[in-house]
Amino acid sequence: MPEKPIRVLHVDDQRLWRSTVSDYLTLFGDYEITSAESGEQALDLLRTNPFDIIISDYQMPEMNGIEFLHLVRKRGTSTPFIFLSGIRQEDIEGDAKESGADFYVMKTGDPSIVFSVLSEKIHQAITRYTTVQAVMNTQMEDSVPSSFL
Template sequence: MNKKILIVEDDVVFCKLLTRYLTKNNFEVMDAQNGKDALELINLNNFELAILDYRLPDITGIEILEKVKSKNPQAKVILITRYGDQDVAVKAIDSGADAFISKPINPDELLEVIQGFE
């Protein structure tokens, strides 16, 4: 088994699609559709990689990014959003994101970014 990955995405169908895709590529994947559930998973697990939607129903991906990095400073974080403006990208990188990807996301391209961290 490769890296333990957390996916936080409020679009349930897209979230499950990414989870299945990365699981088939030998990653251990856990997912959440909101910040509250994501924070619970972070408290119970040590993730090596987090793929976070910027806009969630309860908190932002930046807030989750900060929790992931405070628990595991070596964790890699990819922030995703369909609102791909420069301000969000700059804020994500300034907050410690290792990559920023605008939706729509091609799963193969996401996999390439993840493999680039190894």
């Protein structure tokens, strides 16, 4: 039985990048990509759609990527989160990690390398998330008295 595609929410204010991510990322795996042009639009999509991972630009008008990530986490959503940005990693890495981002990938460079790295980071983030969820579920099951099972 084939695995389901990875459901990606991609947030970027630049239309060219939204289409580029959709076009290239699907070359590296089975992805179902939903694009949003702003953090606000992405938050609306998150209200009604489940996603396996969120990929966001950092520098966007009205709400930057860190602000968007803060709002996502404030809602209790622990979906893996990756920044895909042209801003140097050193400039935002601390804020990104502190806010709960899993990875940061630079948008600049050879597209085949950028999207290969992005695809690898997506799989790493989802694997880590799935493992943590499984451990938490096991711990919860172990802490429930057998009379409740």
